[in-house]
Amino acid sequence: MTSVLVCDDxxxxxxxxxxxxxxxxxxxxxxxxxxxxxxxxRWGADRSDLVLMDVRMPGLGGVETVRRLLSADPGARIIMLTVAEDLDGVALAVAAGARGYLHKDASRAELRATVTQALADPTWRLAPRRLRSADMGAAPTLTAREIQVLEGMSHGRSNAEIGRELFLSEDTVKTHARRLFKKLGASDRAHAVALGFRWGLVR
Amino acid sequence: MTSVLVCDDxxxxxxxxxxxxxxxxxxxxxxxxxxxxxxxxRWGADRSDLVLMDVRMPGLGGVETVRRLLSADPGARIIMLTVAEDLDGVALAVAAGARGYLHKDASRAELRATVTQALADPTWRLAPRRLRSADMGAAPTLTAREIQVLEGMSHGRSNAEIGRELFLSEDTVKTHARRLFKKLGASDRAHAVALGFRWGLVR
DNA sequence: ACGACGGTCACCCAAAAGAGTTACGGGCCC
DNA sequence: GGGCCCGTAACTCTTTTGGGTGACCGTCGT
Incomplete structure (x- = not known):
């Protein structure tokens, strides 16, 4: 009897x-x-094979719940759910023993794939190297160039200025900009900079 | 009655x-x-002798909290907590009036030594010259409206969209934008958003 | 009562940004 | 060898932005 426990406030x-x-x-x-x-x-009466749990919850937070659940049952498999702003919480939860995490914007396919995998392999864990705060969750992967352009934007430089700084034509900078907007899901440079901060891609 | 307030999300x-x-x-x-x-x-009801506070927090960022705490009580002693990646945030917090900082992976002995020193000497400060990298003096004070506009920008909205959202004309939004640019020293909206994140004004 | 400040709106104008498209060379992976 | 991604660059066209300026109305503090 395979059962999953879902927890969200x-x-x-x-x-x-x-x-x-x-x-x-x-x-x-x-x-x-x-x-x-x-x-x-619930865990006392009825143990599930897998727990999906929000990191941010009123009362006992997600991280604290992970700790207690694991101290009651070290074999419990827990996947955290999170929003982009919560990278620290996810890191703590995983450090506390959660097996992995899912971004709340994850596609349904992604969610199903992760759950399937966690259920199929009781030892499954997210590769630890992917847990650096910079590329956590569905963190988009920007190329080095794209990050340089994004950084330029975050310092208030125009495309032309960024181009001069990186020895590129303005048109090339605009191409990188368009591509990184697409990857981040940004609607303009201000949004891209904000997402860069939220993902920890720039400071 | 010596008391310490610890703040971390x-x-x-x-x-x-x-x-x-x-x-x-x-x-x-x-x-x-x-x-x-x-x-x-909490500060309104019960002032502690020392505050230990994380730089990175949801909601009011650490830097902004330092500013407000000190404007309410210029004598407050605050030590920031940080992870290695956050040096700019620390510099800003110290510029805003925090007495010093501690790395989160500081040894317990280091933490105790710093707290002891800060409590023993009410004038104790980290040598300020060591933190000049991003120093720019006083933190800018944005009005509530300006912060709303800045937040809109950080979500990728155009001036017209922000206007619709706040029931303002686009021209008014542009006025707020121009004013907040001036206050922050931003050259465009992307820069303003970046500075907003660095000052802890938005997330 | 006066001034400073904040919020609102309007107009003009130049500059910048962004979307769409095409293109070419170089790696890298099957 | 054929994709696929990356970096580079150019072109056009529309939309948005940002600077400058002026103005009216509240409120708050002095």
Whole structure:
């Protein structure tokens, strides 16, 4: 009987997650909880094979819940859910023993792939090197050039100035800019800079 | 009654800090806060002799919290906590009036020594010249409106979109934008967003 | 009562940005 | 050898931005 426990304080997110997880092949039961306390209570009576849990929750936070759950049951498999702003929390949760994490913007396919993998392989863990705060979650991978251009933007330089600085034509800078916008999902340079900060790509 | 206030958004780090600080000779009480807002709220009712605060926090950033705390109470003694990557943030916080900083991987002995020193000598400051890299004096004060506009920019919205969102004309948004650029010393919106992140004005 | 400041809006104008498209050479991986 | 990605560059065209300026109305403090 393969069962998964989904925990999120938002009823909407919880329900969406429940439905998504229920479509994963092999999953026979999905239970839900609204907070860390409920997860721990439920765990006493009924252990699931996998727990999906939001990092940020009222009351017992996600990290603290991971700690307690693992001290009660060292074999528990936990995947954290997170939003971009929460990189520190994810790092702590993984340090505390969570197996991996999913960005809340992850596609349904991504979620299903991760859950499938975690269920199939009880030893599965996210490769630790991917947990550097800079490329956590669905962190887009920018090339060195793109990061240089993004940094130029974050210092208030125009495309022409960035070009002079990097010995490139302005047109080339604009090409890099367009590509990095696309990768980051940014609508303009201000947005790109903000996302760069949020992803830890620039400082 | 010597008391210390510890502020970190991560419960794990907060608790570890609390325990470490509690072992410092002379410290009789350690209170905790999870974010900048809580520090400010708590400060109204109950002033501690020393504040240890993370630079990076959700909500009010560490730098902005330092500014507000000191404008409420110029005598407040604040030590910033940081990870290695955050040197600019530390420099800004110290420029804003924090007395010094501690690396998060500082040994417990180092932490205790620094806390002891800060408590013993109310005038203690980290040698300021060591932190000049990003120094630019006083932190800019943006109005609520200006911060709203800056936030809009950080989410990739155009001036017209920000206007619709805030029920303002585009021209008014542009006026706010021009003014906040001036205050921040920004050359364009991307630069303004970057400075907003560096000052802890937005996230 | 006066001035400073903040919020609102408008107009003009030049510069910059961004989207779309094409193109070519160099690595790198199957 | 054929993709695929990266870096480079150019072209056109539309939209947006940013600077300058002026103006009116509140509020707050002196």
């Amino acid at each position: 938002s009823p909407l997110a919880r329900e969406a997650l429940r439905r998504a997880v229920a479509t994963v092949p092999g999953v026979e039961r999905v239970t839900t909880a609204a907070n860390g306390e409920e997860v721990l209570r | 991560s419960p794990l780090a907060r608790e570890a800090l609390r325990r470490a600080v509690a072992t410092v000779p002379g410290v009789e009480r350690v209170t905790t806060a999870a974010n900048g807002e809580e520090v400010l709220r």
